[in-house]
Structures are given as structure tokens and as C-alpha cells.
Amino acid sequence: MSAPVLAVSRRTRSTPFTPRVEALGVAGYTVYNHMLLATSFRGVEADYHHLKSHVQLWDVGCERQVEVQGPDAARLVQLMTVRDLSTVQIGQGVYAPLVDVDGGMVNDPVVLKLADDRFWLSVADSDVWLWAKGLASGLGLDAAVSEPDVWPLAIQGPKADDLMAAAFGDSIRGIRFFGFQPLTFKDHDFIVARSGWSKQGGFEIYVDRADLALDLWDFLWAAGQPFDVGPGCPNMIERIEGGLLSYGNDMTLENNPLECGLDRYCHLEGTFDSLGRDAVAKIRKQGIRRVVRGLRIEGDPLTPCVQPWTIHDGSSAAGQVTSAAWSPDFGCNVAFAMLNKGFWTPGQVVQVNTLDGERSAVVSELPFSKPEQERVQAQA
Amino acid sequence: MSAPVLAVSRRTRSTPFTPRVEALGVAGYTVYNHMLLATSFRGVEADYHHLKSHVQLWDVGCERQVEVQGPDAARLVQLMTVRDLSTVQIGQGVYAPLVDVDGGMVNDPVVLKLADDRFWLSVADSDVWLWAKGLASGLGLDAAVSEPDVWPLAIQGPKADDLMAAAFGDSIRGIRFFGFQPLTFKDHDFIVARSGWSKQGGFEIYVDRADLALDLWDFLWAAGQPFDVGPGCPNMIERIEGGLLSYGNDMTLENNPLECGLDRYCHLEGTFDSLGRDAVAKIRKQGIRRVVRGLRIEGDPLTPCVQPWTIHDGSSAAGQVTSAAWSPDFGCNVAFAMLNKGFWTPGQVVQVNTLDGERSAVVSELPFSKPEQERVQAQA
Numbered sequence: 157m158s159a160p161v162l163a164v165s166r167r168t169r170s171t172p173f174t175p176r177v178e179a180l181g182v183a184g185y186t187v188y189n190h191m192l193l194a195t196s197f198r199g200v201e202a203d204y205h206h207l208k209s210h211v212q213l214w215d216v217g218c219e220r221q222v223e224v225q226g227p228d229a230a231r232l233v234q235l236m237t238v239r240d241l242s243t244v245q246i247g248q249g250v251y252a253p254l255v256d257v258d259g260g261m262v263n264d265p266v267v268l269k270l271a272d273d274r275f276w277l278s279v280a281d282s283d284v285w286l287w288a289k290g291l292a293s294g295l296g297l298d299a300a301v302s303e304p305d306v307w308p309l310a311i312q313g314p315k316a317d318d319l320m321a322a323a324f325g326d327s328i329r330g331i332r333f334f335g336f337q338p339l340t341f342k343d344h345d346f347i348v349a350r351s352g353w354s355k356q357g358g359f360e361i362y363v364d365r366a367d368l369a370l371d372l373w374d375f376l377w378a379a380g381q382p383f384d385v386g387p388g389c390p391n392m393i394e395r396i397e398g399g400l401l402s403y404g405n406d407m408t409l410e411n412n413p414l415e416c417g418l419d420r421y422c423h424l425e426g427t428f429d430s431l432g433r434d435a436v437a438k439i440r441k442q443g444i445r446r447v448v449r450g451l452r453i454e455g456d457p458l459t460p461c462v463q464p465w466t467i468h469d470g471s472s473a474a475g476q477v478t479s480a481a482w483s484p485d486f487g488c489n490v491a492f493a494m495l496n497k498g499f500w501t502p503g504q505v506v507q508v509n510t511l512d513g514e515r516s517a518v519v520s521e522l523p524f525s526k527p528e529q530e531r532v533q534a535q536a
Numbered sequence: 537m538s539a540p541v542l543a544v545s546r547r548t549r550s551t552p553f554t555p556r557v558e559a560l561g562v563a564g565y566t567v568y569n570h571m572l573l574a575t576s577f578r579g580v581e582a583d584y585h586h587l588k589s590h591v592q593l594w595d596v597g598c599e600r601q602v603e604v605q606g607p608d609a610a611r612l613v614q615l616m617t618v619r620d621l622s623t624v625q626i627g628q629g630v631y632a633p634l635v636d637v638d639g640g641m642v643n644d645p646v647v648l649k650l651a652d653d654r655f656w657l658s659v660a661d662s663d664v665w666l667w668a669k670g671l672a673s674g675l676g677l678d679a680a681v682s683e684p685d686v687w688p689l690a691i692q693g694p695k696a697d698d699l700m701a702a703a704f705g706d707s708i709r710g711i712r713f714f715g716f717q718p719l720t721f722k723d724h725d726f727i728v729a730r731s732g733w734s735k736q737g738g739f740e741i742y743v744d745r746a747d748l749a750l751d752l753w754d755f756l757w758a759a760g761q762p763f764d765v766g767p768g769c770p771n772m773i774e775r776i777e778g779g780l781l782s783y784g785n786d787m788t789l790e791n792n793p794l795e796c797g798l799d800r801y802c803h804l805e806g807t808f809d810s811l812g813r814d815a816v817a818k819i820r821k822q823g824i825r826r827v828v829r830g831l832r833i834e835g836d837p838l839t840p841c842v843q844p845w846t847i848h849d850g851s852s853a854a855g856q857v858t859s860a861a862w863s864p865d866f867g868c869n870v871a872f873a874m875l876n877k878g879f880w881t882p883g884q885v886v887q888v889n890t891l892d893g894e895r896s897a898v899v900s901e902l903p904f905s906k907p908e909q910e911r912v913q914a915q916a
Contacts, residue, residue: 162566165840184540185543291673294675
């Protein structure tokens with residue numbers, strides 16, 4: 157039986173780039189924030205090799221912006237996260253775990269400060285705009301919450317700087333990580349940031365003009381020809397190798413940010429108003445009962461993980477695998493696992509109940525230390 | 537090029553029924569509330585004919601329950617809707633448009649009153665739990681908001697009563713529309729309601745025990761053999777014929793409930809506390825500028841509508857088509873359209889810019905009056 161196709165409707169929103177994505181042969185889709193997101197073109201493994209060697213254009217329009225604007229905007233955004241945002245400058249983006257009053261993860265966006273009274277939360281897959289609306293209504297805050305028509309376009313890969321410099325000049329190389337600035341194309345100022353959901357480096361352009369979207373894609377595509385530009389998308393193998401957790405896959409509302417290894421973004425000693433800080437501070441004091449780690453799973457490539465796989469040590473439950481993929485560069489299966497206390501020490505050996513039978517696995521810190529092959533490449 | 541497959545991961549959650557859905561040859565999927573939802577088995581048109589003649593089992597686990605429980609639960613649920621819930625009895629479900637402070641549609645669930653202090657909102661595709669959480673936190677309400685593990689299983693079609701009576705006895709025939717009661721299977725009391733997202737009649741069982749889900753499916757499947765039971769799912773053709781609007785497709789946050797034809801669920805004269813009532817009352821007073829209607833579109837079957845099609849009358853913009861399908865029983869394409877004032881009179885002729893060129897269409901009330909062929913069948 158062939159795999160079920162994705163039935164598309166208005167509800168699973170297309171983006172202004174969808175015509176190019178389809179013309180370039182998208183092979184798999186997912187739905188993310190009620191919007192189409194490609195998952196592969198030439199196959200996940202072929203896309204992976206290309207991403208790590210060249211440069212790709214990614215339609216990540218599904219990375220929706222929740223805009224919070226008004227006199228109480230800064231207060232509302234701060235309430236939603238346990239990260240202290242008081243020192244964030246205009247033109248700066250910061251990764252910020254959003255947590256509810258019980259300390260559960262609601263989302264993990266990059267927060268962009270556009271002005272003192274205007275923020276974009278560049279969100280993962282949950283309706284943060286509804287949570288922000290509820291809080292604003294409940295607290296009577298003077299802050300408008302909306303999801304403006306902004307569709308990010310990512311340029312990712314080791315040649316991303318070269319492509320962008322060829323397209324827009326060398327000054328683009330000076331943008332710092334998560335910093336953003338205006339980028340003029342066809343007399344319109346877009347926002348461009350050094351960011352993106354890979355560890356290969358690159359940029360995201362926040363495209364807020366649907367009528368210019370295809371022109372911009374085509375301009376970048378042409379500029380990318382000397383650099384072997386290809387179509388791409390967030391890559392399952394590369395993201396696991398790189399330690400990029402996915403909300404909904406590797407963490408959910410059931411998890412607190414400390415379990416997710418996000419300690420350094422939790423400013424629990426601060427005095428700023430934050431809905432979830434007391435709950436997270438209490439969890440830290442009591443000590444967490446599980447934490448996310450990497451696993452290197454032995455043996456041949458595995459049937460994909462579409463529901464968590466249980467982990468044990470021969471007698472006790474040890475946790476669960478939430479994402480897994482065969483890594484050609486590591487020469488083994490790599491995975492994320494939420495491991496119970498007693499099983500999370502790097503080097504520890506556990507057993508995973510995969511769809512291909514039980515496999516041994518070795519616990520690893522995140523991000524994974526690179527295998528010899530990758531270190532040699534990086535030094536070259 | 538073949539249509540892109542849906543790439544499944546933990547984030548696009550499977551349900552306890554997924555093994556049966558896949559074994560029965562699901563051909564298309566969508567993602568709804570971050571969960572898999574089948575869109576066709578033997579093809580949308582074959583599924584449609586079967587649904588209107590026999591009975592189907594539908595895995596609608598994606599119809600998530602947002603549970604609101606606690607001393608302030610009734611207050612919180614009432615705040616979220618413009619429908620007066622004060623007369624709703626325990627054991628009763630009611631369709632209730634949820635609107636924000638600006639009168640925009642947030643969702644359109646069935647609200648089930650389980651107890652005076654416990655409600656389930658059986659939601660369409662948006663994270664209502666986040667909105668409810670935000671409101672509860674902001675207002676300091678004593679109401680716990682959660683998404684319990686409940687996966688509805690629908691039995692739909694003209695033979696649904698026969699199947700259910702064969703399985704559970706004739707008393708099941710006495711359940712009134714949107715009423716619900718306990719249903720015992722393997723010593724567990726499930727909730728069963730007369731409801732479901734078709735106009736063919738049927739039931740929904742709120743399955744809250746994953747370990748009994750496949751047993752229940754198999755039991756119903758066996759009981760359904762004399763009635764030609766088949767696998768099914770919400771059917772695009774049948775839902776348009778029946779006038780069932782889909783949140784995200786035919787209405788969004790940009791629409792108010794009056795535009796969506798939901799006037800009779802808007803109790804704007806009440807004195808109950810409702811976040812959005814003032815905004816909706818103001819809109820009613822000013823008069824709406826557009827409204828949802830049916831369209832009969834001439835000519836051959838159309839390429840599917842995945843983004844709205846614009847409508848005009850030769851000179852002026854008249855609105856947009858949001859969903860469309862070929863109806864074998866009506867002998868034409870049927871559609872939902874949001875039509876501007878001046879273009880919404882039944883019988884009026886407009887032009888639709890489809891992917892197959894411009895087509896004439898006739899405006900219709902919703903639900904559509906049945907064509908002669910259907911009336912004869914109904915009288916038989």
C-alpha cells in the first residue's frame with residue numbers, strides 16, 4: 157500500500173511560496189501551525205547531505221508570527237516566559253520558553269523585539285495567539301494580539317552567507333546570530349535575521365508582502381546557482397544531530413523547561429512578572445525526575461518513530477524515545493529521549509523497544525559531540 | 537508527479553484507532569488539532585455514496601475535548617461563548633460559537649455538560665485549551681483546563697441506529713440529538729452521544745480508554761457486518777451538501793458568528809457574562825457586510841479548492857468560495873461562499889474564478905434545498 161497523501165484544503169494553509177515548493181518536487185508534507193511545511197524533496201537523506209554541503213531555500217511560512225503590540229505588550233510577553241526579557245534590545249531576537257502557571261511548555265519561540273511596544277513571537281506548533289489573547293482579555297491589558305501575514309523564507313547551509321552576500325552585498329555577513337535588520341528588495345524593507353532551524357548557519361527573511369514573495373524566491377534562486385542552491389526544509393536527521401528539539405515531538409505541555417534542558421533560559425531568581433516562574437522554581441528546588449538526552453542506537457537504520465518508543469534497562473522503565481533517525485555522518489541511529497532519573501548519565505546503556513525489535517543504545521549529552529568524521533570535515 | 541505524502545511524527549498524533557484506519561486502506565490524511573484525520577478510503581466520491589446508503593466507523597480522535605473543571609468552570613465556559621448556557625442540563629450537548637473580545641470566531645465546539653462544575657468542549661481545529669488557560673490565569677479563575685485522553689469514535693450513516701442497536705440493544709435508539717448517556721462496554725462506562733459531523737445521523741462514543749479502543753472498534757465492526765459497515769471519515773461532498781461549515785475552511789478569526797449564519801446561537805440580549813457579546817451585538821446593530829451562502833456552480837467537476845476563489849459579478853468583487861466539491865446527487869458543483877452585501881440573495885447569479893476558469897454560479901440558502909432526486913429517495 158502506498159503512503160497516504162496529505163489532503164490539502166484552505167484550513168491547511170498554503171504559503172506564497174507553495175507554487176515553487178511544488179514545482180521543485182516536494183515529496184512529503186506535514187501541517188504545522190495549520191499551514192503546509194515540506195518534509196522532503198529528494199528524500200530526507202539526500203536533502204541532508206545537500207544541506208550540510210551547500211545551501212537551500214526553505215519555505216517556513218508556517219513559522220507564524222504572533223504580534224503583540226501596545227502599551228502593555230512588553231508586560232504581556234514577559235508574563236508568558238520564564239526568560240528575563242528586560243535586557244533585550246530592539247533589533248534582537250531571543251529564544252524564550254513559554255510556560256503556563258504549572259510550568260508546562262506552551263511553546264518555544266524566538267521573541268523578536270521590533271520596538272519597545274511591539275514584539276513578534278516566532279512560534280513552534282501551537283496557537284500561542286490564543287493564549288496571548290486569553291491573557292490579555294483576562295488581565296485587561298492594553299495589548300493587541302494578532303497573527304500578521306508574515307511568511308519566513310529561510311536560507312540555510314554552509315554557503316548561506318555566500319548566497320546572501322551575492323544577492324545583497326557583503327554587509328549582510330555582519331548580522332550577528334539572532335540579530336535582525338532591514339533588508340531592501342524591490343523598494344520594500346523586509347526584516348532579515350541570522351537564524352533558522354538548522355545548525356548549518358543561515359538567515360530567515362520575514363516576508364510580509366505576498367506579492368513580492370515569488371520574485372524574492374526567484375532572485376535568491378538565481379543568486380544561488382554558483383553555490384548549488386536546492387530546495388529544502390527542516391531536516392529530521394540534521395536537527396537530531398544538531399540537538400534541535402521540536403515542540404510537539406520532543407517536548408509537550410507535559411514537560412517543564414528544565415526537563416527539556418532549557419535551564420539557561422530560565423531566570424528563576426528574577427523579580428519580573430512571569431506566570432510560570434514560581435512553578436518552575438519549585439520544580440528546580442525539588443529536582444527534576446527526567447530530562448532530555450541524546451541516544452546513539454545500535455544497528456541498522458530503523459523504521460521511523462511516529463509514536464514514542466519505551467526504554468528500559470532490563471527491569472525498570474527508563475523513559476521514551478521521541479524522535480529518531482539514521483545518521484550517515486555518525487554511522488548510527490541518533491535519537492532524542494526523555495530519560496528518567498537514574499538512566500540519564502552519558503555513557504549509560506539502555507534498551508529501546510523500536511518497531512524493529514529491541515536495540516541497545518548509549519546515552520549522550522546534547523548536543524551530540526561530533527563523530528571523528530565530522531570533526532575532520534569541520535577542521536578542513 | 538504524485539501527490540506529496542503526509543510525513544507522520546509524534547507531533548501529528550496517531551490515535552488508538554490508527555492501526556485499523558491504516559489496515560482498512562486510508563488513502564488520504566489531514567492533520568486536525570495536531571492529530572491524524574483520514575480524508576478518504578476508497579475515494580471521496582465512493583466514500584460519499586457508501587456514507588449516504590449504509591454506515592461507517594470514523595476515527596475522529598482529533599475532535600479533542602477541552603475539559604474545564606472546578607468551581608469557576610461554568611463561568612469560564614460561558615465567558616467564551618455568546619450562546620446562553622444557563623439552561624443547559626447535565627447530559628446535554630449544545631453547539632456554541634466561541635468568540636474573542638472583537639467578536640471573531642475562535643472555534644465552534646459542541647459543549648457537553650458533564651456536571652455542574654465539569655464541561656467538555658468538543659473542539660474544531662484550534663487550540664482552545666490555550667485560550668481557556670489564558671483566560672483562567674488572567675482572571676484568576678478556579679478552573680482547571682486540560683485536554684484529557686479522549687478519542688471520539690463516530691458511527692455515521694442511515695444504518696447507524698441499526699448497528700448500535702445490534703451492538704448495545706434497542707434502548708440506544710432513544711438518545712435524543714446531542715443528548716448523551718453512559719454506554720457500558722467491557723465493564724467500562726463510555727459516554728455516547730447522538731451526534732457526528734454528517735447529516736446522515738449517528739453517534740459518537742467518547743473513548744477514554746486506549747486499551748479498549750481496538751476491542752470496541754472490532755466489536756462495532758462485527759456488529760455492522762449485516763449493515764455493510766465500512767471505514768469512513770468526514771466527507772467533503774456530504775458536508776457541503778448538508779451545510780456543515782468547517783472552522784479554518786469556511787470561517788476563521790476574521791469572521792464573526794453572524795457572518796457565519798450562526799445568529800440563532802447568539803443570545804445577544806442576555807445578561808450573562810460573555811467576552812464577545814458586546815462586540816457581536818454591535819455588529820448586529822450596524823448590520824453585517826457579508827454572509828456565508830451556498831453556491832451551485834455550473835459545469836463539470838472542478839479542480840479542488842485549496843485556497844479561496846474570488847467571486848465577482850462582472851465588475852465588482854462579490855466575495856470568495858471557501859470550499860467546493862462535485863455533488864453526484866445534486867448533479868452540480870456545490871460550494872460555500874462568503875458573499876458581500878448586494879450579492880447574497882438566493883437565486884442571484886455570480887461568477888467564480890475557479891482553477892478551471894470562470895464559472896457561473898447561483899446563490900443558495902443554507903442548508904441547500906435537496907434536489908428532486910434526493911427528495912424522492914427521502915420519501916421512499
